[in-house]
Amino acid sequence: MQDAKSVAFHTLGCKLNYSETSSISRLMENEGFVKKGFTEIADVYVINTCSVTENADKECRQLVRRIQRKAPESIVVITGCYAQLKPQEIADIPGVDLVLGAAEKFNITRHIKEIAKGDSAKICSCDIEEVTGFNTSFSLGDRTRTFLKVQDGCDYNCSFCTIPMARGKSRSDSIANVVKSAENLAANGAKEIVLTGINLGDFGKGPNGNAPVSIHTREENFFALIKDLDAVEGIERFRISSIEPNLLTNEIVEFVANSQKFMPHFHIPLQSGSNKMLGMMRRRYKRELYAERVGLIKTLMPHCAIGVDVIVGFPGETDADFQETYDFLHGLDISYLHVFTYSERDNTHALSLSPVVPVNIRHERNKTLRNLSYMKMQYFEAQHAGQTRKVLFENHIKNPQAGGAATQGMMEGYTDNYIRVNVPYKKEWENSIVEWAL
Structure with a gap:
């Protein structure tokens, strides 16, 4: 050009x-x-x-x-x-x-x-079937935390989801490549890496970008990946962005509990607290397994943050089914919810399911669970009031005032267990981990 x-x-x-x-x-x-x-x-x-x-x-x-x-x-x-x-x-x-x-x-x-x-x-x-390669990706320079893609695609066939049609089959980077990327990010000043993927717990399947290896010859998995990343020098924090409950093994939970670098924070999709609805959604677990996962995490890490994805208004969800979900979530020791209102997606099995939940009821249920999420987060934060926890502050000013002086703005950071902290801006705290009294 x-x-x-x-x-x-x-x-x-x-x-x-x-x-x-x-x-x-x-x-x-x-x-x-x-x-x-x-x-x-x-x-x-x-x-x-x-x-x-x-x-x-x-x-x-x-x-x-x-x-x-x-x-x-x-x-x-x-x-x-x-x-x-x-x-x-x-x-x-x-x-x-x-x-x-x-x-x-x-x-x-x-x-x-x-x-x-x-x-x-x-x-x-x-055609998405022709998409078989893996492209390493990571965010850099946008914020203190960097998102590192280690896996792409999904072999699951949840009845509401278009992601397999949009992203293709499950495939991963190699552990060696991921470690190299983490080392490069450390050299560029990153303090925290968030591991991302479409179905992160499925890491190890499929060819990586450098070697078209059959899935049958790859002996790598997510547990092996986090063990190797834990040894990378220069990165002080790792987070697991989201992992399916059936792929979140005891050994992964136990490893995070004993790691100095992997943060006490899990985001675990649930989608429904009703086993009937989980079956209609073609999820690969029941609510009992989910409760077991949460129980183990909280036993080993009482301070751990747990986020949950939930879908409301899925076809066939009765008032009783929704109440079952609400009661299940209310009784779980979780920290916050990401609530999604079901919307029809072309070429998904869910389109054939009935009865269809009216849109206004979907929105009411969404609001109900968002209110529950607010209460859960308030309770979680209150449990840690008075504690001192390590906060990684981001490298930019939030809401600077018209005067332009940096000290007039605020800065934001997160504790190890994902509690957001807002404080008056201090230049020396940018991209730094600070002991902070909650």
Whole structure:
């Protein structure tokens, strides 16, 4: 390119998407692109999409319209899960120039050079069955914590989920590559690494980016990975972003309990506290196993934070089923909930299930569980009042006042067990771990 072009990014969805956006950004900057903020005028806008909920789809369309109003001559590129699932639907959005599926997102610079504004939207996608490679991704420089992708895809077939259709089969990086990435991140000043993936506990399956090995010849698993990462020098904290209850083994829990580097914090998807609903969702466990996992964690680490994913309004969920979920969660020693309102997704088994729960009831149930989540977090924080815990403060100012002086702003950090702390900004605390009285 003769002139340096500018590019702006926006990410929808999960931590895995954030890690991939960050890696795509570095690829483009290495090719000479100048990175800008998404609210600025840029030559190219890249939106990395999610398609877990209907809202994510709507937000993508709204973002494209916003770009069209402020920068009608700019190139708009859509990638991510929504782009893989519905490429033609996205290509039909006025203003979209390029749609990149799962196999092409890391070839973005080549594709951008081949298009011009005003041409018909170009779709570069393939059948998801053909997506077999693994691309290492991590966020860097965006914040103190970095998200490191170690696994992608999913072999599960939950009846509500489109992720296997958007991401393909389960596949992983090698332990050696992950350790190398962690060492590089340590050299770049990262203090905390959050391990991310679509089905993290499935780590070890599938080929990695360097060696097309059969899954039958890979003798690596998630437990082996965390043991090796625990020995990496320079990284003070690791977190496990999310792990299925049936893949969270006793040895993993016991290892975290005895580790100085793996934080006492688990995020474990539940989706429903009703065994009937878990069966309809095609989940691979029952609520009794979930309760057992939570019980073991709290026995070994009473101070441990436990987050839970829950879906409300799934087809067939009666008032009694929802009450069963509420009562189950109320009685569990957990810290907070991520509550998702069920939304219909094309080509999923759930579309054939009935009766359909009215949308207004779905929203009522969501509100009920969000209130429970608030109470759970208040109780969890109150249990630790007066304790001194280590807080890693992030390297940016929150809500600086109009005067511009850094001391007028606030800074944010998290304790080892994921309690958020807001304090007046201090430069010397940026990217530092500080003993803090709660």
